[in-house]
Amino acid sequence: MYAPNQQLINKNIREERFKSILSFLTVIIFFPALMIILWLLIKGGPALSWEFIFSSPTKGMTAGGIFPAIVGTLWLVGLCVIISCPLGVLAAIYLSEYAKDNHTTRIIRLCILNLAGVPSIVHALFGLGAFVLFLRMGTSILAASCTLAVMNLPVIITSTLESLQAVPRSFREASWSVGASKLQTIRHIVLPNSIPGILTGMVFAVSRAAGETAAILFTGVAFYLPFLPMNVFDQCMSLSMHLFTISTQVVGVPDSYSYATALVLISMVLVVNTLSVAMRWYFRSRRKW
């Protein structure tokens, strides 16, 4: 009869040990995320109400609601998406499908990677110089959204590039070899099969933009505005900035107000992220190869 030798038993023990370490680490990662949400719910939940969401701050921002900040965040993020997504996707298509692999494109790729590492406060200064002053946009939603867009471009380009490169080259070659042009191949073969990844990248960029504070600091966000923005040249409030203001700059704000604001912000981001995960599941189930 076959009896497992000592070496094999030791190997199995090591295997088990390694597996339990990995699962422990996973729990550690999961734990803070769960705690943050629980904490916010406990501390901010009681202050949360329809009135809190749908009314303006009053009494020097120590009471009332956060409606202008929610609207402002939606404006900023929406405009940022409109600006950065087409630009980013088109740039990625060029880099992936048309650009030859030479020094110029390698430098461009390097720049994109570096741009992703620039701290957001630097982006804010750039936005102040380039959009607010040089392009004379003034401190406005437009300038802030452009700054956010510049910050998000590398994220979108990188994720789109990855999705495009995930479509095997053999599909492209098969398409070219029967007389389809490059554009037709992109339209009928490459894009339909990379859309899931591209969309996921976009959604990720959206949630990043929603939480960004520093980049919009000098470019279009006000501490407190008693009215809602009417067009892209107005200033606006934003949730992240409002949170920063009421937690550090204003005296006498009830704790629960800050926590409730954070809860609203995080819920918005979570909804968007959940959407992205759902989308990925849906598309993965329809994968064609």
Added chain:
Amino acid sequence: MKKKIEIQNLHVSHGSKWAVENLNFDVYENEILAIIGPANAGKSTLLKSINRMTDFSDGTRVKGTIKLDGEDIHAFADSTWLRQKIGMVSPLPVGLPMSIIDNVTYAPRMAGMKDKITLMERAEDCLRKAALWDEVKDRLDGLATKLSGGQQQRLTIARALSHRPEVLLLDEFSIAIDPVTTMKIEDVLLELKKDMTIVCVTNVIHQARRLGDRTAMMLEGHLLDIDSNQRIFSGQVNDRRTHDYIEGVFG
């Protein structure tokens, strides 16, 4: 006989070394030219430069002239028109990530054909020629990427025929197909050469003997021999190595 493809002083390199060096030969209209030779002989590179798939690989250089119907294929920067006239089957079969029917109608649709009935007829005709129709006729809407390797290879043959090319380039079209089906497709090819010119790279020497009107022997980027099958396979060759390769005493 009318010359369909003329190849003059063709050099192709991927990087520093020539993969194909100084090729000079013609392919006549309505013939099947078989190309044999060991690995790394430049057979596939030759095929890819005939339909300018070489355009798509960075670092591939093509020197020399290739003419199709007397016209230089490098006359225009764009090469899509060329591949609309030339069908190609590559050795690793690739079903496009779409349904079987969409695969076979892809080329004509990209060329601008819209009529559904004509497309269906064309698809059935091509699938029958590739000996695949009976196996897939009940699941034309199924994904092509889910077909077996041999089925995908026959699908690529059907796709290569679907835009009614004047020239068909076959690169080891039968490596994943069983002998019986291979024979069926070979019969179809013999039938097809009434309407088109076929260049067939093969590792199966018997296939070259059965199928070809003429056979070319390539070795390390050079053309050793090109002659009628009658002469090549009866030992009347220019180069001793061709004879050795055919007889299997190579190396």
